[in-house]
Amino acid sequence: MDEKDVSMEIQEISLDHNQRLPVSQKIDELSTETQNLKVHTEVKSINADSIPGPEVYDALLFLGIEYETLKKKYLEESELLKKKYFEECVERKRLYNEVIELKGNIRVFCRCRPLNQAEIANGSTSVVDFDPSRENELQIICSDSSKKQFKFDHVFRPGSDQEAVFAQTSPIVTSVLDGYNVCIFAYGQTGTGKTFTMEGTPENKGVNYRTLEELFQISRERSNIMNYELFVSMLEVYNEKIRDLLVEKSNQPPKKLEVKQAAEGTQEVPGLVEARVYGTNEVWGLLQSGSRIRSVGSTNANELSSRSHCLLRVTVKGENLVNGERTSSHLWLVDLAGSERVERIEAQGERLKESQFINKSLSALGDVISALASKTAHIPYRNSKLTHILQSSLGGDCKTLMFVQISPSAADLGETLCSLNFASRVRGIGCGPVRKQADLTKLFKYKQLAEKLKHEEKETKKLQDVCRSLQEKVRVLENQVAVERKTRLKQPLKEKKPPLGPSKLKMPLKEISNFLPPPSPIPPHKTMSYSAILPASTDDKENMLRPSAAATKTKSILQPRRTIAKKKPSLGPSKPRMMPVRRISYLLPPPSPILPASTDDRVNMPRPTAAVSNTKSFLQPRWASLSLRLPQTSTARVLQPKRRFSIETLPPEFNSHMITPLTAELKSRGAMGSQSFVRNPYRIQRISRIFSPLPGSRTASGATVQATPTAMRSCSKFMEAGSLRPKHSFVRDPKKFLYYTPY
Numbered sequence: 217m218d219e220k221d222v223s224m225e226i227q228e229i230s231l232d233h234n235q236r237l238p239v240s241q242k243i244d245e246l247s248t249e250t251q252n253l254k255v256h257t258e259v260k261s262i263n264a265d266s267i268p269g270p271e272v273y274d275a276l277l278f279l280g281i282e283y284e285t286l287k288k289k290y291l292e293e294s295e296l297l298k299k300k301y302f303e304e305c306v307e308r309k310r311l312y313n314e315v316i317e318l319k320g321n322i323r324v325f326c327r328c329r330p331l332n333q334a335e336i337a338n339g340s341t342s343v344v345d346f347d348p349s350r351e352n353e354l355q356i357i358c359s360d361s362s363k364k365q366f367k368f369d370h371v372f373r374p375g376s377d378q379e380a381v382f383a384q385t386s387p388i389v390t391s392v393l394d395g396y397n398v399c400i401f402a403y404g405q406t407g408t409g410k411t412f413t414m415e416g417t418p419e420n421k422g423v424n425y426r427t428l429e430e431l432f433q434i435s436r437e438r439s440n441i442m443n444y445e446l447f448v449s450m451l452e453v454y455n456e457k458i459r460d461l462l463v464e465k466s467n468q469p470p471k472k473l474e475v476k477q478a479a480e481g482t483q484e485v486p487g488l489v490e491a492r493v494y495g496t497n498e499v500w501g502l503l504q505s506g507s508r509i510r511s512v513g514s515t516n517a518n519e520l521s522s523r524s525h526c527l528l529r530v531t532v533k534g535e536n537l538v539n540g541e542r543t544s545s546h547l548w549l550v551d552l553a554g555s556e557r558v559e560r561i562e563a564q565g566e567r568l569k570e571s572q573f574i575n576k577s578l579s580a581l582g583d584v585i586s587a588l589a590s591k592t593a594h595i596p597y598r599n600s601k602l603t604h605i606l607q608s609s610l611g612g613d614c615k616t617l618m619f620v621q622i623s624p625s626a627a628d629l630g631e632t633l634c635s636l637n638f639a640s641r642v643r644g645i646g647c648g649p650v651r652k653q654a655d656l657t658k659l660f661k662y663k664q665l666a667e668k669l670k671h672e673e674k675e676t677k678k679l680q681d682v683c684r685s686l687q688e689k690v691r692v693l694e695n696q697v698a699v700e701r702k703t704r705l706k707q708p709l710k711e712k713k714p715p716l717g718p719s720k721l722k723m724p725l726k727e728i729s730n731f732l733p734p735p736s737p738i739p740p741h742k743t744m745s746y747s748a749i750l751p752a753s754t755d756d757k758e759n760m761l762r763p764s765a766a767a768t769k770t771k772s773i774l775q776p777r778r779t780i781a782k783k784k785p786s787l788g789p790s791k792p793r794m795m796p797v798r799r800i801s802y803l804l805p806p807p808s809p810i811l812p813a814s815t816d817d818r819v820n821m822p823r824p825t826a827a828v829s830n831t832k833s834f835l836q837p838r839w840a841s842l843s844l845r846l847p848q849t850s851t852a853r854v855l856q857p858k859r860r861f862s863i864e865t866l867p868p869e870f871n872s873h874m875i876t877p878l879t880a881e882l883k884s885r886g887a888m889g890s891q892s893f894v895r896n897p898y899r900i901q902r903i904s905r906i907f908s909p910l911p912g913s914r915t916a917s918g919a920t921v922q923a924t925p926t927a928m929r930s931c932s933k934f935m936e937a938g939s940l941r942p943k944h945s946f947v948r949d950p951k952k953f954l955y956y957t958p959y
């Protein structure tokens with residue numbers, strides 16, 4: 217019986233009897249007891265030693281609080297540091313850009329390669345001379361032993377290594393991280409080291425690799441506030457065709473690439489490979505693979521001559537982690553094809569064609585640079601693929617750096633001078649910040665505006681002075697008028713003449729259009745007063761001009777300060793007497809029926825025509841609108857007033873001294889007469905203006921005519937009412953003048 221059979225038997229026994237064996241039962245009981253004992257012992261030991269006291273809890277609590285405080289402090293300080301760093305970055309960016317702007321947005325570095333083996337073997341000598349005291353200058357010894365000096369932003373001598381070159385270049389390339397578009401290109405004769413400067417060799421890596429290395433380095437440094445993504449594209453422009461250098465060569469024909477304008481206005485090449493790069497390790501391999509595909513050929517100037525322009529584009533997309541600001545900028549690193557003379561390299565066939573394309577695009581680049589220099593409105597970017605691609609990164613706010621590569625060999629003297637002259641022209645663009653130069657044009661405009669403003673201010677000041685002096689004169693005259701008015705008001709009482717008018721008619725000077733005549737030796741009934749010209753019961757009464765029918769009923773109207781007369785058709789045979797009134801408000805009759813052409817009694821109005829009669833009276837007023845001659849015994853017919861205007865007359869003693877522009881002219885023509893021009897009030901206006909006194913002229917009595925307020929008002933009034941406008945706006949104030957108001 218084997219072991220299997222025994223266990224089967226035990227199982228059967230157990231199942232049969234449905235109960236366990238006493239041994240196994242005992243074992244179970246014992247194991248349970250042991251377990252309980254174990255737990256009991258453990259619990260006992262815990263109670264004794266392991267439960268921490270309240271001091272431990274306190275300590276734990278304290279540590280927890282301290283941990284929280286420290287954590288909070290750390291977070292605060294790191295925030296503060298971040299902020300400070302950000303501020304520093306902003307300030308650095310601002311200062312750096314200021315420096316770049318001051319130096320010029322286009323900078324030119326010159327690099328001279330050493331004499332190569334072949335040249336040394338040929339016994340070629342160097343024609344480039346460097347003055348140790350002048351770092352940025354070089355001299356070219358011409359064939360006639362004369363020296364030509366050139367100055368650039370930096371000059372690298374044959375001994376300068378790649379590191380020294382990049383040390384000067386790095387501030388410009390890194391501004392791409394601040395959101396600026398940057399373009400660096402190497403220009404020069406074939407075999408002068410353009411590719412060496414830009415690409416370099418595995419032992420002496422050039423600007424391209426070092427740039428990416430620097431960009432990675434800085435983006436790592438700024439990682440706490442900035443997040444950068446770097447992309448690389450590589451293309452060549454060969455015979456005016458764009459070729460993607462990051463696409464592996466295949467049997468399929470290459471994709472046709474074109475320059476297109478993106479929605480944001482930048483120039484893009486749709487379909488161009490854009491490789492995201494994360495570190496320097498992959499970059500070198502990528503650049504090398506691109507360079508390998510590049511079109512090269514052998515010329516007698518360079519065994520591995522670049523037959524195309526090689527463009528490396530680094531796109532930087534940045535996100536500011538503090539303020540969320542996003543930037544996207546391009547850095548172009550261009551290795552141009554050699555600027556060689558076709559005949560010099562003895563190019564033929566394919567090489568000749570290549571050279572022609574190369575020279576054409578280089579000349580287009582020269583044109584763009586010239587246009588940028590002369591700030592012409594149109595920059596011919598589209599004349600070549602090269603300039604079209606670089607459009608967004610050449611000129612304006614972009615930062616441009618040009619390496620002009622030269623050979624020291626005497627054999628290359630001509631080409632060297634050509635390259636240096638071109639580079640000098642390019643540098644001319646960057647003489648001073650682009651924005652500053654743009655401001656100069658604006659500055660000139662502002663200067664002109666400022667001068668104009670200054671002149672206008674001067675004029676205004678002058679006018680204000682004139683206005684002030686006129687106001688002063690008016691004030692003086694107002695006082696005089698007030699005194700005169702008082703005197704006149706007293707006089708009629710003394711002489712028992714009818715009162716001049718109710719005192720309530722005392723109006724401010726502005727509203728006074730006339731004064732009553734001074735007391736006259738002529739009996740009252742012969743003077744041109746209201747009482748005289750409005751007899752109560754004769755025909756003359758009807759002939760008198762009156763303002764309205766109602767007016768005649770009111771006595772107050774008959775005693776105005778301003779005398780109102782009505783013109784009559786016939787005034788009788790007697791010689792009319794000159795009114796000593798200075799101004800009379802006159803109501804004009806309708807023109808034709810009431811103004812007989814040939815009676816002495818008519819109202820003789822001055823007019824400047826040759827037909828005017830010999831009567832000099834119309835010439836008497838100096839500031840008068842009209843001189844009025846009225847008969848001593850008038851038999852005027854009452855006429856319906858047509859128009860109302862003011863007439864001024866002057867006392868006869870003014871006659872001989874009155875000189876106005878018009879009288880002078882009329883006198884000289886002998887054309888002064890007495891013909892009335894009442895019919896044409898517009899002419900009156902003009903005459904009134906012309907009759908206004910000459911500045912500073914004085915009357916026989918010594919009064920300054922110019923200062924007479926009536927004259928001023930008279931003149932201004934007509935100027936205002938008629939087509940003749942006052943010269944200056946300040947005399948347009950309607951309150952200052954009485955108006956000639958036709959009604």
Ligand SMILES: Nc1ncnc2c1ncn2[C@@H]1O[C@H](COP(=O)(O)OP(=O)(O)OP(=O)(O)O)[C@@H](O)[C@H]1O
Binds near residue numbers: 332407410
């Ligand atoms: N500064 C330098 N120091 C040492 N060697 C240099 C220097 N510059 C150029 N060279 C060497 O001169 C040769 C020609 O240089 P490179 O090919 O860069 O000229 P290139 O201007 O690019 O010519 P191409 O326009 O024909 O392409 C290379 O062998 C390069 O290593």
